[in-house]
Amino acid sequence: MKKPQSSRPLGAAHTALFHQIYEALRDRIQSGELRPGDRLVEDRLAEDFGVSRNPVREAIRMLSADGLIEVNARRGVYIAVPDPVKIQELVEIRAVLEGHNARLAARRGNPKLLAAAGRILERGQAALIAEKTESLTRLNDEFHSALARASENESLSEMLGSMRLRSSLGFAMSDPVVQAQSWQEHAGILQAILDGDEDTAEALSRSHVLKAGDRAKERAETAAQAAS
């Protein structure tokens, strides 16, 4: 019997509807198509996806656990609105964890995983020069994801991924000056990791996250002033 072209088992390919809906909604939230404060209505979603309400409800339970939506019992589900206090709290936690992740990556010093991070850094820098702003957000996530893998602590990697996903609601960079600075910081972090300098890697990584938090805060304040 010939092995199927794809190496995916049939079971993995046949994903339950509730899981597919979860992923579709998560992607829409992450891409900005669904924005903070938007309402999710079960019936409408079910109609849009061409399914019954049950898998939609199950997907909503999963999204709720990710912190991406807010469920008000019997009253409706909304895309989570970033609360500035919560954002700052998450920034602080993320700074600690990203710092530790960089330390582990420097300690592990896995050439293959670090080379992968290096390639994404190059692509990010190229997108910056070419002013492909839409790519940069995705590449930013990929770079951090690659750094997370380089820690070789899978649980930490997952946790950081989850925190980045949650942060994406409050963090959106479009200013080219800011993005250039951010990628410069990426380069510094990766260099410290490649040098095996745990302390510097940790410090730069923490600082990078804290600065991003400060930038997001300023942006929120500027937007609030413009609205009044």
Place this chain on the structure above:
Amino acid sequence: MKKPQSSRPLGAAHTALFHQIYEALRDRIQSGELRPGDRLVEDRLAEDFGVSRNPVREAIRMLSADGLIEVNARRGVYIAVPDPVKIQELVEIRAVLEGHNARLAARRGNPKLLAAAGRILERGQAALIAEKTESLTRLNDEFHSALARASENESLSEMLGSMRLRSSLGFAMSDPVVQAQSWQEHAGILQAILDGDEDTAEALSRSHVLKAGDRAKERAETAAQAAS
């Protein structure tokens, strides 16, 4: 119109079934009534709770997100079996976060919140002397919970709570010598926090978690030897 005796709004008292089932199952997992590897069958649970399967399925989605159960699509749901590698990964992350939490608590130095932690410490030490082993696990969780509140970073507090819940599957202490040592460590951590000594608080807190991880590892290895 007289205000109801209870200050809880009606909506908060009338909790949806799926949420009640989630909490009941989570409590059963935490208490050890449901053990790693036990199977959860939708129909049976629905019958036991006297409800239809839908809220059971929704509760299962929520428990899955907490990492307390493992869902094999179309094949069944099991209480998560602690994977030793995963446990050690989580221990490492938890050490970092608990350390940072202690630092924040020392920095904040909130007298009211720290007094609350002190009272739980006293109750823990009393239970130790009285050899009330069953209480100690609960008091241990309360003590850590109180420390988490003392950081005054709600997101960190929630995250630590979630990690403690997940860890409870792999961590169970019954040895009196070990428990005495653990509570002694609690006392040291709280003292450093009360002294406002951020560095010591962080170091002791980290160390405490790492030691607990070592103890759990030894116990798992001893159990594996006894089984063969």
Place this chain on the structure above:
DNA sequence: CGCCCGTACATTGTATACGAAAGGCAACAG
């Protein structure tokens, strides 16, 4: 004009039914 009450509609929560998929067991063939 403003407030309150009632009704209608939209939405959420849950129960029931049906189909798909997986697992277990017995019988048969080599």
Place this chain on the structure above:
DNA sequence: CTGTTGCCTTTCGTATACAATGTACGGGCG
């Protein structure tokens, strides 16, 4: 005796229907 196939039962995934709850709007009254 071992491996394979077929059938039945159990369980999971999803659709449909019904009940409960919340919101909005219109009408009436002060």
